[in-house]
Every structure is written in C-alpha cells, then in structure tokens.
Amino acid sequence: MPPRLTFALIGMLAAISAGAAEIHGAITVAPEFITWNTASPYDVDTPRRSSRQDIELKLQDGGFNAQGILRQQIAEGHSPEYHGIANQFYYDGTLSPELGWTAGKKVMAWGVGFGFKPLDVIQRENRRAVNPPPLSGVPLAAVERFSGTDAWTIAWTRPGQGAGESDDRDSAAALHWYRLVDGDDLHGVLRVSHRRQLEAGVGATRVVGDEWSIYSAALYQGRGPMRADGSFAGAAIKAVAGAQWTGESGTSVLLEAWDDPDAPLAAGTPRENVLLRLAWDDRDGCKPYADLLVTPRDGGRVLTVGASWEGNRQRFTLGGRQSGGRAGSAYAEAPSKRILWAEWRLAIF
Amino acid sequence: MSERLLLALLFIAPAALAADSVTALLKAADAFRLPAESVRVETHVELYKNGTLDKERLYTVYVRPGRRSLVLMKSPSEIGQKVLLLADQFWLLMPESQRPLRITPSQKLLGEASTGDIATMTWSDDYDGSVTDEVDCPQPPSGVSEAPAKAHRCLHLDLAQARNGVTYARVELYLDKASKMPVKSDLYVGSGKRAKEAWYFGTPVDGQLRIMTMVLLDDIQPNRRTVIRYRSIVPKAAPDEFFNPAALVRNPLTDW
Numbered sequence: 178m179p180p181r182l183t184f185a186l187i188g189m190l191a192a193i194s195a196g197a198a199e200i201h202g203a204i205t206v207a208p209e210f211i212t213w214n215t216a217s218p219y220d221v222d223t224p225r226r227s228s229r230q231d232i233e234l235k236l237q238d239g240g241f242n243a244q245g246i247l248r249q250q251i252a253e254g255h256s257p258e259y260h261g262i263a264n265q266f267y268y269d270g271t272l273s274p275e276l277g278w279t280a281g282k283k284v285m286a287w288g289v290g291f292g293f294k295p296l297d298v299i300q301r302e303n304r305r306a307v308n309p310p311p312l313s314g315v316p317l318a319a320v321e322r323f324s325g326t327d328a329w330t331i332a333w334t335r336p337g338q339g340a341g342e343s344d345d346r347d348s349a350a351a352l353h354w355y356r357l358v359d360g361d362d363l364h365g366v367l368r369v370s371h372r373r374q375l376e377a378g379v380g381a382t383r384v385v386g387d388e389w390s391i392y393s394a395a396l397y398q399g400r401g402p403m404r405a406d407g408s409f410a411g412a413a414i415k416a417v418a419g420a421q422w423t424g425e426s427g428t429s430v431l432l433e434a435w436d437d438p439d440a441p442l443a444a445g446t447p448r449e450n451v452l453l454r455l456a457w458d459d460r461d462g463c464k465p466y467a468d469l470l471v472t473p474r475d476g477g478r479v480l481t482v483g484a485s486w487e488g489n490r491q492r493f494t495l496g497g498r499q500s501g502g503r504a505g506s507a508y509a510e511a512p513s514k515r516i517l518w519a520e521w522r523l524a525i526f
Numbered sequence: 527m528s529e530r531l532l533l534a535l536l537f538i539a540p541a542a543l544a545a546d547s548v549t550a551l552l553k554a555a556d557a558f559r560l561p562a563e564s565v566r567v568e569t570h571v572e573l574y575k576n577g578t579l580d581k582e583r584l585y586t587v588y589v590r591p592g593r594r595s596l597v598l599m600k601s602p603s604e605i606g607q608k609v610l611l612l613a614d615q616f617w618l619l620m621p622e623s624q625r626p627l628r629i630t631p632s633q634k635l636l637g638e639a640s641t642g643d644i645a646t647m648t649w650s651d652d653y654d655g656s657v658t659d660e661v662d663c664p665q666p667p668s669g670v671s672e673a674p675a676k677a678h679r680c681l682h683l684d685l686a687q688a689r690n691g692v693t694y695a696r697v698e699l700y701l702d703k704a705s706k707m708p709v710k711s712d713l714y715v716g717s718g719k720r721a722k723e724a725w726y727f728g729t730p731v732d733g734q735l736r737i738m739t740m741v742l743l744d745d746i747q748p749n750r751r752t753v754i755r756y757r758s759i760v761p762k763a764a765p766d767e768f769f770n771p772a773a774l775v776r777n778p779l780t781d782w
Contacts, residue, residue, distance in 0.1 A: 201605050235605070269776045275767050277776060285775075286625035300624075311622060321776065328772030355772040360615055362628050362771065384615065387631040387716055389690070423632045425715045458636040461747060462581070487638075489581045491602050524602035 198238035200526070206229040207308055207520040210273040214500075214514040219445075223512075224252035235409060240269040242283075246311065247458035265314040277321045283314040285332065285354045287366055288394070292452045292470070293435040294400035295415035296378050298368040299334055301345045305470070305479075307498055308457045315345070326357040338369035347372045360384065364394070372409075393418040402442040413438035419452075427458040431468075446507040447474040462487040476503030494520040548657065548683065552650035554706035555699070558728065558737045559647045562761035563591045567647070571639045573607045574751040577669065585644050588764040593689075595645035595654070596769060607643045608774050609634075614691020616641075619774040626771045635715070639752055642693025643722075643742060649699065652692045655685035664700055664710045665727045670741050670751070679703040694721065707735060720745050764782075 208228040230249040236242070244265040250258045267281025288294025299315055319332035330353040335431050341347035349370035356363045361383045368376040380394025394417050401410025419433030431454040440446045456467035465484035471477070483496030498516045500508040571583040584600035592613070599607035606621025609629075616634050617626045634642050646652070663680035665671075685697040696714040701707065707727040715721045727739040736759070741751040767773055 199605075201602060203602075272763055279776070284624040286623055288625065299557045302623075312624075321773075323767040323770045323773045325766055325770065328770055330772075357612075357615075357771065382629060384630050388631050390628060392628075421630075423630055423636070425632055425717055425719070425721075427633065427636055429633075459747075460636060460638060460640075460744075461575075461750065462638055487603060492603065524605070526602060 198236055201235040202524055202525045203233045204525060205233065205520060205522045207518065209516065209518045211513050212515040214512055217510050217512045219512045224254055227252040231310065231313065239450065242267055242269065262313060264311055267314070275323050279319040279321065282316045284312045285315060287315065287364065289364055289382055289392050290394060290417040290435070291419060291431055291433050293417045293437060293450070295417055296364055296366045296380050296394050297349055298366050299332060299375055307516050308496065308520055310496065328355040344372055372400065388422050388424060389420065391420045402439045404442060427460055429456045449471040449474055472506065472508065475506035477506030477508030478502040479508055490524045492522045548655055549650060551683065551701060551706060552653065555648050555701050555708050556648040557614060558723040558735065560589065560709050561759060564761065565589050565759050565762035566762040567759050568757040569644055570755045570757050573638055578747045581638060583639055587645055590764065590769060594769045596764065597641055597645045609645065610769065610771055610774055611645050612769060614689060617771045617774065618759065624775050626774045634693060640693065643754065646693055649685065649697065652687060652689055653685035653697060654688040655683055658682050658684045660703065662731065663702060671724055680709055708737065
C-alpha cells in the first residue's frame with residue numbers, strides 16, 4: 178500500500194473516532210552492519226550497511242484495530258526507499274459473549290516453541306531473523322468461540338486468492354483448538370491449502386514447579402516443500418521440543434531441538450537444529466542474552482549475543498551474530514559471516 | 527468418648543481455632559485493599575532509583591473470585607502487553623507476537639514491577655500461618671512514609687504459602703491490632719531469601735479507610751523503591767470468557 182494512503186487511512190479513522198480511541202505512536206531506528214563471507218559459494222547482493230527507520234501508529238477503538246508503519250530504508254550504495262505498510266487492519270466483533278468474529282488483516286499466531294513454531298500455519302514467522310520489524314498480519318475472516326478452558330478458531334485466510342507462490346500467500350482454511358487441562362496448555366491445528374494440501378498438528382506446554390516449563394509440538398504436512406523443479410517433496414513432519422528453566426535471580430536457560438523439513442530446500446541449512454539460550458533479567462529493564470544454534474548433521478553453528486535496555490519510553494537493543502562451524506557446513510559457508518545491529522525505539526504517545 | 531479422642535480434641539481444637547483466627551485476620555486485612563470480590567483497579571507505579579523517579583507505569587487490573595486476575599499494561603512503552611493469572615497458572619501476551627506465552631511462577635517475578643505485586647491483592651486465599659506475637663508497629667524508614675506514623679500495637683503474623691504459584695513463599699505480616707489494617711510485610715522467595723519489604727498506607731475513601739498506596743523496598747536491588755498507587759478500585763465483574771488464555775489476543779476490554 179502506498180505510504181501516504183496507509184497513513185491517510187489510519188489518520189482518517191483516528192480523526193473519526195478520536196473521542197474513545199486509543200492511539201499510540203513510536204519511532205524506531207535500526208541500523209545493521211554485515212561482514213560478508215568472501216569464501217562463500219553463494220552470491221552476495223546485499224549492502225554491508227543499512228538502516229531501517231520506522232514511524233509506527235497504532236489505533237484501537239472498540240473492536241477496530243489498525244497498525245501502520247511509514248518506513249525509510251537506507252542502504253549503502255542505494256537510494257533511500259520509502260514504504261507504507263499496513264501491518265494490521267481488522268475488526269473483532271462479537272456475536273454472543275462466547276462467540277466472536279474477525280475480519281481484516283490480523284496477526285494470528287498459534288505456535289508452540291521458541292526458535293521454531295511448527296504450529297504457526299497462518300502467521301509464518303522467521304523466529305531466527307536478526308532484529309525483525311513488526312509482523313504483518315494475514316488477510317482473513319475468522320470465527321472464534323471461547324469458554325472457561327476451551328477455545329476454537331476457524332479461519333479462512335487470503336479468501337478468494339487461490340493458490341499462491343509460497344505458503345504465506347496461499348489461500349487456506351484453518352482451525353485452531355485450545356484447551357487448558359490440569360494446568361497443561363493443549364493445542365491442535367488443521368489447515369487445508371492448495372500447496373500443502375492437509376496439515377494437522379498438536380502441541381502442549383506444561384509448567385513443572387516454579388521454575389521449569391517443557392513443551393513440544395509436531396505438524397504433519399501432506400506435501401513437503403517445493404523443489405527447484407516446481408514439484409513437491411513427499412509428506413513431511415515438522416517437530417519441536419524444548420525446556421526452559423528460570424530462577425529467582427532472573428537467569429533463564431532454554432534448550433530446544435527441532436526438525437524442519439523445509440530448511441534444506443528453503444534455506445539451504447540442515448533440518449535438525451539445537452538451540453541453547455542463556456538470558457538474564459536484572460528486574461531494572463536490562464536483559465542480556467546469548468544463544469548458540471548448532472546443526473549436528475554438518476557441524477554448523479551460529480552464536481548470537483545481545484542485550485536490551487528499557488527506560489521510561491525508550492528501548493535500546495544491541496546485538497551481534499557470528500556464523501561458522503565445521504568447514505563445509507551450511508553456516509560456515511553462509512554469505513553473511515557476522516552481523517551487528519542496534520535499535521532505538523521511542524514510544525512517543 | 528475414649529480418653530484418646532478427648533486428648534486429640536484438646537490438642538486439635540485450639541490449632542483449628544488459631545487457623546480460623548488467622549483466616550479471619552487475613553480476610554479483614556484483605557478488605558482494606560479489595561472492597562469487593564470482582565473489581566477493576568487502575569494502578570500507577572513509580573519506580574525510583576537512588577531516590578530519583580526513573581520510570582512510571584500504568585496498569586489496569588481486573589480481579590475475579592477464584593484467584594483470577596488480568597493485567598493490562600497501559601504505558602506507551604508497554605501498551606498491548608497482558609498478563610493473565612488463573613490460580614497458579616500464568617500467561618503473558620506480547621503485542622509483537624500476538625501469542626499467549628505460558629510463564630512459570632518465577633518468570634512472574636521478573637520485570638521492573640513484578641506482575642505478582644500488581645495483580646495479587648489478597649492473602650487469605652493463598653496463605654496459612656499463625657500470629658507469632660504482639661509488637662509495637664514497625665516504623666517506615668525515612669523517605670518512605672508520607673506522614674509520620676502514630677504509635678500502635680501490631681499483630682505479627684508468620685504466613686506460609688498454602689497453594690502453588692503464589693508470588694512469595696513466605697510473608698511476615700504486621701497488622702494494626704485495633705483496625706487489622708496491614709502496616710508492613712516482609713516478602714520471602716522460595717529459597718528463603720527476603721526479596722522485598724512492603725509498606726502500606728491508608729486513605730479514607732467513601733468514609734472507609736482503604737490502602738491506596740504501597741511502597742516496595744527491594745532487597746536484591748537496594749537502591750530501588752517502587753511506589754504503587756491505586757488510583758481507583760471499582761467493583762466490576764469482567765466476563766468469564768475474558769479469563770481464557772486464548773482470548774487474550776482479541777479482547778481490548780475498552781468498555782470494561
């Protein structure tokens with residue numbers, strides 16, 4: 178959507194509903210510096226230095242919600258680019274106290290997991306992206322039913338669009354079921370689409386004592402990922418399992434393993450991954466962390482360290498990521514060897 | 527009646543009476559913070575560092591019977607975040623992901639202002655214990671009190687968690703002997719370490735004394751002081767379906 182149109186639309190709606198609406202705005206500046214791997218066999222066609230500047234507006238009035246971003250993207254050797262993004266634009270309506278409906282473009286995330294969420298069959302999100310911008314929702318129409326411990330959502334995503342060139346552009350019918358049973362979160366998903374045909378999955382999260390949570394999820398896909406020749410791989414199963422410990426001191430340790438059959442064809446990386454993450458919350462707004470992702474099959478590894486600090490209205494984030502590992506592994510041959518990033522975000526109102 | 531039964535009654539009956547008495551004391555103390563079973567609370571939190579105001583946060587808290595609370599973060603930097611507490615189970619919704627995350631009791635303690643301190647406003651459902659002694663009421667340290675405290679006698683209660691998932695495993699509570707209004711509490715985490723001390727200050731509201739200010743002194747970060755001001759506490763019963771974890775993604779609660 179053109180930038181002026183996005184903001185004109187949000188501004189108009191803001192003006193119409195000024196009395197009762199909640200309006201929030203924020204500015205984000207996110208520079209990034211990449212050191213390229215000159216030994217990589219892959220082509221490198223991305224600038225070394227770039228920066229994303231966002232002006233973000235959020236509006237909520239009753240069931241109406243809108244989130245839009247006016248973005249300036251600057252990159253070494255390129256002219257600045259300007260984009261208007263309507264991240265979300267939807268209405269949550271009510272048919273009865275337990276029955277609701279949604280129409281519009283909305284972020285709808287159903288997954289279980291930290292680094293990988295196989296049950297996210299609607300909101301497909303790259304959980305390993307460096308300093309990602311706010312998510313953009315998916316056009317959909319949905320009906321949701323809630324009771325004390327149960328919830329059902331039936332959604333039609335990208336209605337009328339037909340077959341898309343990728344999973345996140347493929348029209349689909351999807352269902353999410355949630356139940357709270359004896360303290361366990363249980364999830365089930367079902368999705369029918371042109372590309373993947375039938376997808377069905379289940380997941381669960383359990384809290385053990387005061388400090389541990391364990392979780393797992395698996396998704397069956399009637400068709401695997403698309404090959405280079407346009408054909409589809411056979412049926413596949415995506416799976417994740419993990420555990421997290423958080424102590425009184427604010428220290429937390431997370432260990433997660435997953436199997437992603439899409440990874441070799443989509444990203445050129447092995448399907449099996451193990452993630453170890455250490456994090457600390459100083460209870461004063463400072464949150465440093467470090468995580469190590471390894472691919473046992475080829476000995477690749479990715480080390481990420483970062484920290485964020487949150488003030489009254491501002492948040493600073495700094496981070497760095499280094500890819501490497503055994504010679505010949507996918508991450509050792511990745512085109513980006515090192516990425517450094519920062520982000521400053523100011524909540525204006 | 528056998529002699530054994532008589533002896534057993536002699537020992538058990540006073541203990542049961544003491545427990546009833548502590549429960550009654552805690553219910554009386556709770557009434558100073560929570561005037562009804564279902565309420566909406568507008569909370570303003572000031573975070574001081576070395577005596578200087580560092581951050582301010584706004585929360586709307588919906589409390590329902592059955593140890594159910596829903597916390598909506600309202601500050602510009604936190605807008606859209608929600609925390610749901612259902613007895614000893616907790617969920618966090620971050621607006622970036624729109625995904626309710628199950629969190630552990632220890633994660634509930636994290637953050638600048640602990641969600642447990644904001645959302646939990648009663649002791650009687652969560653703690654058992656005994657009155658250990660009667661003492662002169664403790665006096666708040668300088669800089670904490672908004673007015674000099676009068677000399678009173680206090681009941682000193684030693685409370686242990688009666689359920690899983692409470693924010694603090696043990697609480698030493700001082701209640702004004704005459705009114706049963708909370709004066710001070712020492713809050714201990716599971717390891718036995720004291721994490722915070724809390725001071726309670728009453729204000730007359732509609733002719734009744736209510737606790738409208740709570741000051742928390744952090745033992746782990748002694749340069750920090752948190753002032754929690756209850757701007758309004760209104761009887762209000764948010765619908766049951768708002769307390770479903772999956773519903774966190776859709777209910778703005780703007781009309782509630």
